[in-house]
Amino acid sequence: MFNEVNKKKQVYELGIIFGWIFMFISFFAILFMRTSENWSSLLIFALSTIIGLLFIAFFGKKIKDLSNVFKQEYVTRELKNIFPDSNYYYNEGFTQHEVVASKLLKKQDRYSSEDLITGEFDGVGFKCSDVHQQDVRSSGKHTTVVTIFRGRVYEFDFFKNFKYNLLLLQPYNYRPFESYKKIKLESNLFNSEFKVYAKDEHEAFYILTPHFMERLLVLDRKYRDKISFSFNNNNLFIAVDNRIDTFDIKAFTPVSKDLIDSYVEEFKDMKEFITLLTLNSKLFKQ
Numbered sequence: 001m002f003n004e005v006n007k008k009k010q011v012y013e014l015g016i017i018f019g020w021i022f023m024f025i026s027f028f029a030i031l032f033m034r035t036s037e038n039w040s041s042l043l044i045f046a047l048s049t050i051i052g053l054l055f056i057a058f059f060g061k062k063i064k065d066l067s068n069v070f071k072q073e074y075v076t077r078e079l080k081n082i083f084p085d086s087n088y089y090y091n092e093g094f095t096q097h098e099v100v101a102s103k104l105l106k107k108q109d110r111y112s113s114e115d116l117i118t119g120e121f122d123g124v125g126f127k128c129s130d131v132h133q134q135d136v137r138s139s140g141k142h143t144t145v146v147t148i149f150r151g152r153v154y155e156f157d158f159f160k161n162f163k164y165n166l167l168l169l170q171p172y173n174y175r176p177f178e179s180y181k182k183i184k185l186e187s188n189l190f191n192s193e194f195k196v197y198a199k200d201e202h203e204a205f206y207i208l209t210p211h212f213m214e215r216l217l218v219l220d221r222k223y224r225d226k227i228s229f230s231f232n233n234n235n236l237f238i239a240v241d242n243r244i245d246t247f248d249i250k251a252f253t254p255v256s257k258d259l260i261d262s263y264v265e266e267f268k269d270m271k272e273f274i275t276l277l278t279l280n281s282k283l284f285k286q
Contacts, residue, residue, distance in 0.1 A: 002255045008066055012059040013251055019055025026052060060251065067249035071115070075247050075263055079117065082267040086119025090247075093129035094153055102155070102230045102237035103167055103177065108148050110134035115247050121271060124279050125157040128270065130246050131239075151226070152246055154238040154270065156279055164203030168194045168216065168229040187213055193220050207231065215276050238273060 026048035068090050076088045093113025100107050116129040133149040167180060173195070180197040183204045190196075190213045198204035219227055223240050230237040246266055249255055274280065 002257075005066065005070055005249070005255045009063060009249065009251070009255065012062045012066070015059030015062070016056050016251060019052045019059065021052075022055060023049050023052030063249060063251050067247075070249055070255070071247050074260060075115075078260060078263045079119075079267055082264070082271065083119040083121055086117060089116040089118075090114060092116040094127075094131060094155075096133075098155075099131055099133075099153060102153070102232055102235075102239075103165075103180075104153070104169075104228050104230045104237055104239040105131070105133060105149055106175075108133040109136040110145070113153075117270075121274050122280050124274050126154065126270065126274070127157070128152060128154040147243070149239070149241050151240045151242040151244060152266075154240075154273060156236040156238075156274065157234060162231050162234060164207060164231060165199040165233070166204055166207060166229075166231040167197040169197070170225055170228055171195055173228060185213070190217065193217060193225070212277070218276065219273075236277075236279065 026045045029045045029048075071090045072088075075090070079086050079088050091114060093116045095113070096107060096111040099105050099111075099113070110133065112132045113129050116127070118125075118127045120126065129152070131149060131151065131153045132147070135146045135148050137144050137146060165180075167177065171192075171194075177197050179199060181199075181201070183196040183198050183201055185191055185196060185205075185208060187210070190208075194216070196204060196208070216229070223242070226241045228239045228241075230239075247263060249259070
């Protein structure tokens with residue numbers, strides 16, 4: 001089942017290894033040639049370093065292409081087993097505008113999104129995809145690229161507007177929101193796990209019943225304090241900052257049944273959001 005994929009991937013991995021070897025040999029040769037001031041040899045070794053980098057980039061792209069072909073077949077197949085009325089688009093995702101409008105993430109310098117899934121379960125429409133945000137920081141002499149968010153973003157559509165706008169963020173995600181105010185709840189445990197921002201305090205208490213908070217805390221523990229929630233207009237957004245490319249084949253990691261099992265686990269998580277939080281309940285609708 002996976003032999004053909006692994007054989008192709010191993011060839012590409014050898015290309016990456018060759019590129020790294022080529023680059024490091026050239027790098028240390030450049031350091032040596034500097035002492036002898038042999039500039040023609042120095043130029044040759046510099047070009048060799050660039051060639052090594054090109055090998056790494058080329059074969060890395062080949063693994064990405066192989067991953068996309070693999071995902072088209074296996075992600076779609078496993079997805080249909082759990083959500084028959086769903087669709088998978090490996091090269092599509094949320095726009096940055098959609099993600100920023102959820103209030104869970106800010107706009108960043110670099111943005112990408114892929115592995116879009118759309119569908120419906122138990123009357124609740126949903127959409128989710130991988131999201132990667134990076135901030136480019138410059139101090140004048142040095143420029144660094146910092147990953148701000150890398151994980152999965154989910155959107156659940158209830159076809160009717162919420163009566164409230166509510167944000168549940170991790171403590172380390174603090175930042176002010178225009179027209180939102182911070183709410184303290186009676187549960188000290190919940191206050192320690194989430195920072196609650198709301199447009200209206202009474203409506204925050206209406207949705208955050210003790211029973212519902214318990215379910216949110218279950219998800220918070222499961223995702224190890226990497227999950228945030230936004231109730232915005234007629235949508236619930238969930239962001240999980242797990243630093244994972246959800247469905248991708250990884251270099252130097254054999255493709256096996258474990259990868260397929262990870263697909264199934266992701267789809268079960270999507271179903272769990274709907275069932276555990278009872279998102280089809282009239283509680284969430286006008």
